[in-house]
Amino acid sequence: MSTQPVRTTKLRPSKARTILPGFGLSMGFTIAYLSLIVLIPLASIFIKTTELSWVQFWHTILDPRVLASYRISFGTAFCAAAINLIFGLLLSWVLVRYRFPGKKVIDSLIDLPFALPTAVAGIALTTIYAPNGWIGHLFTPLGWKIAYTPLGITIALIFIGIPFVVRTVQPVLQDLNQETEEAAVMLGAYRWRTFYRVVLPQLMPALLTGFALAFARGIGEYGSVVFISGNMPLKTEIAPLLIMTKLEQYDYAGATAIALVMLIISFLLLLLINFMQWRLNRRTIEGG
Numbered sequence: 001m002s003t004q005p006v007r008t009t010k011l012r013p014s015k016a017r018t019i020l021p022g023f024g025l026s027m028g029f030t031i032a033y034l035s036l037i038v039l040i041p042l043a044s045i046f047i048k049t050t051e052l053s054w055v056q057f058w059h060t061i062l063d064p065r066v067l068a069s070y071r072i073s074f075g076t077a078f079c080a081a082a083i084n085l086i087f088g089l090l091l092s093w094v095l096v097r098y099r100f101p102g103k104k105v106i107d108s109l110i111d112l113p114f115a116l117p118t119a120v121a122g123i124a125l126t127t128i129y130a131p132n133g134w135i136g137h138l139f140t141p142l143g144w145k146i147a148y149t150p151l152g153i154t155i156a157l158i159f160i161g162i163p164f165v166v167r168t169v170q171p172v173l174q175d176l177n178q179e180t181e182e183a184a185v186m187l188g189a190y191r192w193r194t195f196y197r198v199v200l201p202q203l204m205p206a207l208l209t210g211f212a213l214a215f216a217r218g219i220g221e222y223g224s225v226v227f228i229s230g231n232m233p234l235k236t237e238i239a240p241l242l243i244m245t246k247l248e249q250y251d252y253a254g255a256t257a258i259a260l261v262m263l264i265i266s267f268l269l270l271l272l273i274n275f276m277q278w279r280l281n282r283r284t285i286e287g288g
Contacts, residue, residue, distance in 0.1 A: 045263060048256040060257045065233050066242060069258075072229075073239040074265065076150055077218030080157030084214045085207055088165025095166075096173045110167070113160045118223025125156050126227045148230030153238065156224045161214030168210035172203060204280045212273040219266055 049057065060066065095107055113121065129136045129146040136146055146152050176199065222240040229236040239262055246255035 042263065045256050045260050048253060049260050051253040052257060056253075057257055060254050061261050065237070066239075066258055068234045069237050069239040069242045070261070070265075072150060072153065072236060073219055073262070076153045076157055076238075077215050077221075080154050080161055080218050081211050081215035083154075083158055084161045084165045085211045088162055088210055088214075089169055089203070089207060091162070091166050092169040092173050096170060110163050113163050118160065118221070119227070121159060122156060122224040122227035125152070125159065125224065129155065129228065147228050148232070148236060150236060152228040152230075153225050153236065156228050157214075157218040157221060160221060160224050161217055164213035164217060165207070165210035168213065169203060169206045172206040176202060201280075201283075205277050208273055208277045208280065212270055212277075215273075216266065216270060219262065 052060065091110065095103065095110075126133075126147055128134050129152055131137065131140045131145065131147065133147070139146060146155065220240060222238070222244070225238055226241055229238060229241075231237055231241055239258060243255045243258050246252075246258065
């Protein structure tokens with residue numbers, strides 16, 4: 001009696017049915033949405049800039065007034081984002097780790113810059129920090145001028161950028177396991193060392209994300225800055241205002257040339273920040 005091996009067929013598991021549409025439909029919708037909302041408008045900037053010759057393009061973007069506006073926009077946005085990085089972490093820590101009267105009120109006020117029109121914020125800040133304002137008149141006798149200076153622009157960008165850091169760090173801080181911190185303290189680590197070696201590495205990706213969001217918002221901010229800056233060429237004129245000035249003069253190609261440089265610099269900076277965030281996430285996973 002001959003025996004033949006029995007062939008067994010391996011059944012492939014059936015695909016799990018999900019409520020959401022499949023990959024093809026989702027990816028097609030995503031690409032179409034990004035193309036209509038992001039890629040096509042950005043591509044129009046490159047196309048419009050081609051109306052200028054290379055000589056005209058370089059003459060436009062290297063004009064001293066334009067270069068000064070770049071320094072003001074990127075410099076104040078970076079300083080404001082760096083300050084928000086520190087105080088945003090402090091606010092998040094207080095709101096998550098402590099209980100005190102009025103906590104919910106303070107937590108709600110964090111979102112006020114999101115809901116407040118930027119023009120209203122600019123007018124309010126200018127009223128307060130002007131030389132005859134409530135706070136400005138205290139510094140005027142000392143020779144310190146806040147409004148109509150880069151310092152005033154930085155304060156306005158701090159105001160509109162602080163929610164990005166707080167709302168990015170706050171959920172991550174809430175999900176941290178405090179038992180790890182307590183174990184580090186019980187093993188003899190000082191509280192500052194525990195924060196620096198245990199807590200901060202886990203918060204760094206969220207901090208970088210909040211910094212990037214605040215920095216990106218500060219670069220393109222217009223409404224809250226245009227009032228407190230004073231709009232003095234070569235001193236306090238921001239790049240978005242210069243773009244609006246070009247548009248009012250019907251110099252559309254010049255406006256898009258300035259916008260193109262801002263787009264490229266912003267993209268490279270955000271790419272660098274995202275790369276740093278990826279490295280930190282990878283280091284955290286390998287270390288954990």
